[in-house]
Amino acid sequence: MHTTYFTRTAIAAVLLACGSHAALADQMDDIKKAGKVRVAIAIGTPLFSYADANLQPTGSDVDTATELAKDLGVKLEIVAITTAARIPTLQAQRADLVISSLSITEERAKVVDFSTPYSAITIMVGAPKDVKIASYADLAGKRIGLTRATTNDALTTKEAKGAEIMRYEDDATLITSVVTGQVDIFSSTPSNMGEINKRAAGKNFEMKFSQLDSGLGITMNKGEPKLKEWINAWVNTNLHNGKLNTIYKKYHGRDLPANVVKPV
Structure with a gap:
């Protein structure tokens, strides 16, 4: 009996040790070993992530990902996705991180982990100058376009009672839909409205009201303590030294x- 107890105790100790080692293992180790970090970015979000004149990814999120990979000492591999695929791509292990104008929300934080805010986004309702809208109540009975699976989607769905909501897979498609007149009212960002006004100058789109100033987080799967610790330290350092502000500006x-973003 004593031998059996000892054996069971020894096995339990070994399993506990293995479990502790597994807990200490982190995606950070895998990234270092691979020599690259896979960052999911939705290309098609003006100013944050879009294709330049040479069809190369650019924007504040792309620059942020580039600087992060450089400081991590690995190559950057951009995983191009749609806006709606940001969290699913991470959960399917097709990317190590998401840096793609992803707002930090309680609902999302139930399934993924966020860094401290590295950037920010303003969410607003826009429409032509001659359209009278001052609040969610004014959207009742009207058609409004937005990008699927975004904070815009959640907020507008909750607050704009009686509105007909048209959902698009990415910002680029939303912008095209507004420019071509499929929708005249939209929930998006000032940067997207700027792109709309460039392409449909005669319509004079303007912000009707702000919905939210939202902090953006670098996103990772849960249970990655070493990776999260390093990323939070990186964000805080680069807020403090002004690098992230320079990228944004x-x-x-x-x-x-x-x-929204308070440097340490």
Whole structure:
């Protein structure tokens, strides 16, 4: 009996040790071993991530991913996705991180982990200047376009009672739909509205009201403590030294909102 007890105790200790080792193992180790970090980015979000004149990825999120990979000491592999595929791509292990204008929300935080905010996005309702809209109540009975599986989608669905919501797979498709007149009212960002006004200058789109100033997080799967610790330290360092603000200002023409991103 004593021998059996000892054996069981020894086995339990070995299993506990193995479990502890597994818990300490982290995707960070896999990234270092592979010599690359796979970052999912939805290409087609003006100013954050889009294709330049040479069809190369650019934007504030692309620059952020580039700097992160450089400081991590590995190559950057961009995994091009749609906006709706950001979290599913991560959960399917097709990417190590998502850096793609993904707002930090309680609902999303149930299934993925976020870094401290590295950037910010303003969500707004836009429409032509001659359309009278001042609040969600004014959207009742009207058609509004937005990008599927975004904070815009969740907010507008909750607040715009009686509106007909047209959902598009990515920002590029939403923009095209507004420019071609499929929808005149949209929930999106100031940067997307700027692109719309470039392509449909005669319609004079303007912000009707702000829905939210939202912090954006670098996103990873849950249960990755070493990776999360490193990323949070990287974000805080680059907020403090101004690098992330410089990236944001380069593309968005303004500083990061102080009420959303607070440097340490």
